[in-house]
Amino acid sequence: MKEKDWKVLKVIEVLMRHYEWVPLDEIIKKTKIEDREVHYRLKILDRFKLINRSSYGYRLSHKGYDGLALNTFIKREVIRAIGGKLGVGKEGDVYNVLLSNNREAVLKFHKLGRTCFTRGKRYRSYLADKRHISWLYASRLTAEREFQVLNDLFPIVKVPEPIEQNRHCIIMGKLDGIELKKVDLISFNIDIDKLFWDIIEEIKKMYEIGYIHGDLSEFNILINEKGDFLIIDFPQALQIKDNSKLIKIDKLPLELEIDKEFYLKRDLENILRYFRKYGIEEDLNNIYKYVIEGKRG
Numbered sequence: 001m002k003e004k005d006w007k008v009l010k011v012i013e014v015l016m017r018h019y020e021w022v023p024l025d026e027i028i029k030k031t032k033i034e035d036r037e038v039h040y041r042l043k044i045l046d047r048f049k050l051i052n053r054s055s056y057g058y059r060l061s062h063k064g065y066d067g068l069a070l071n072t073f074i075k076r077e078v079i080r081a082i083g084g085k086l087g088v089g090k091e092g093d094v095y096n097v098l099l100s101n102n103r104e105a106v107l108k109f110h111k112l113g114r115t116c117f118t119r120g121k122r123y124r125s126y127l128a129d130k131r132h133i134s135w136l137y138a139s140r141l142t143a144e145r146e147f148q149v150l151n152d153l154f155p156i157v158k159v160p161e162p163i164e165q166n167r168h169c170i171i172m173g174k175l176d177g178i179e180l181k182k183v184d185l186i187s188f189n190i191d192i193d194k195l196f197w198d199i200i201e202e203i204k205k206m207y208e209i210g211y212i213h214g215d216l217s218e219f220n221i222l223i224n225e226k227g228d229f230l231i232i233d234f235p236q237a238l239q240i241k242d243n244s245k246l247i248k249i250d251k252l253p254l255e256l257e258i259d260k261e262f263y264l265k266r267d268l269e270n271i272l273r274y275f276r277k278y279g280i281e282e283d284l285n286n287i288y289k290y291v292i293e294g295k296r297g
């Protein structure tokens with residue numbers, strides 16, 4: 001890919017705000033590149049499947065959007081190489097990357113919108129007549145949201161270090177470990193009771209900063225053999241404090257109060273259920289009280 005290929009691709013990205021299929025003459029006008037050259041560049045982009053085309057014109061493909069973000073990270077000299085796939089999550093693909101300082105990290109491409117804005121009217125009305133770019137917009141919004149949450153939590157809470165964000169991608173610190181779901185803790189030779197309380201402590205710190213995870217379970221906690229762990233996957237996190245650093249929520253306070261209890265109890269119940277297998281019997285209401293008030297019943 002040459003500089004001009006990227007230029008044409010970026011122009012298509014920008015013009016997608018106005019067109020479902022971007023007409024050829026608009027691309028030519030905006031790139032200020034000669035007709036024949038633009039034709040040639042489009043052919044290359046099509047061959048790499050970075051664009052789709054129809055009789056009406058051209059549009060960015062998912063792969064094209066991934067490519068634009070990756071190219072930005074490379075140009076900013078954030079990453080040096082991209083490696084194998086680490087995980088195929090529900091809504092994002094996660095890859096190993098090598099940062100320019102030779103440190104290993106992970107890159108997550110968000111595929112769908114999953115922020116709590118999706119519950120808001122503002123978001124829906126904005127996208128109502130722009131369905132053709134909703135995936136672009138929603139996946140970017142989700143990445144921005146997750147990056148924001150990580151920035152607010154790191155390093156106080158054990159979450160991945162936020163490194164960079166562009167379009168629908170985030171780059172974050174990596175833990176060489178696996179999901180709690182996939183391990184047998186007995187074989188790890190660690191203090192399971194301590195691990196349980198350490199996780200509760202992180203949930204408590206998170207709550208004090210102003211967040212409830214909202215999708216917490218043994219799938220979203222990574223652990224290594226030493227027992228170090230990280231809580232991951234934050235796009236849907238519920239913001240419970242109107243910290244000016246954070247994006248404002250347009251929700252009724254009462255509604256938020258009800259949501260708060262519901263989501264926090266659901267997160268805690270998932271953790272309790274998981275640890276019950278290991279003989280830990282704690283009461284949900286006691287733990288809930290401890291998280292929100294700091295007192296163990």
Ligand SMILES: Nc1ncnc2c1ncn2[C@@H]1O[C@H](COP(=O)(O)OP(=O)(O)O)[C@@H](O)[C@H]1O
Binds near residue numbers: 108222
């Ligand atoms: N910071 C990280 N370090 C190591 N592995 C990670 C990291 N973030 C994600 N992964 C891997 O990618 C998978 C999917 O990531 P996750 O953020 O949970 O996205 P999804 O919304 O798709 O579940 C995880 O289950 C885990 O295996």
Ligand SMILES: [Mg+2]
Binds near residue numbers: 089090219220233
């Ligand atoms: Mg996950």
